[in-house]
Amino acid sequence: xxxxxxxxxxxxxxxxxxxxxxxxxxxxxxxxxxxxxxxxxxxxxxxxxxxxxxxxxxxxxxxxxxxxxxxxxxxxxxxxxxxxxxxxxxxxxxxxxxxxxxxxx
Numbered sequence: 001x002x003x004x005x006x007x008x009x010x011x012x013x014x015x016x017x018x019x020x021x022x023x024x025x026x027x028x029x030x031x032x033x034x035x036x037x038x039x040x041x042x043x044x045x046x047x048x049x050x051x052x053x054x055x056x057x058x059x060x061x062x063x064x065x066x067x068x069x070x071x072x073x074x075x076x077x078x079x080x081x082x083x084x085x086x087x088x089x090x091x092x093x094x095x096x097x098x099x100x101x102x103x104x105x
Contacts, residue, residue, distance in 0.1 A: 005019050031056050034056075036052070037050055037051070038051045
């Protein structure tokens with residue numbers, strides 16, 4: 001069962017993003033399931049009702065390896081992401097700026 005961890009600081013190796021520590025003999029899960037829990041307004045102020053919805057999150061690396069680039073970009077678009085080629089070019093520009101700033105210091 002994978003465990004999700006959080007760093008207390010944004011300056012750690014994951015920059016504050018949650019992470020899963022994967023044992024050597026295991027691989028990253030292909031899909032994670034998370035419960036969304038919301039408080040509902042109840043008729044009785046003393047009793048708190050909860051609404052629970054289950055969401056699944058797919059490992060994008062697996063999708064990238066198994067889908068055609070056209071289908072993979074459809075998934076990215078549905079998630080509000082740029083097509084991979086465009087995102088890669090944008091990422092390269094950002095990395096060049098970072099590397100330039102590192103070289104100056």
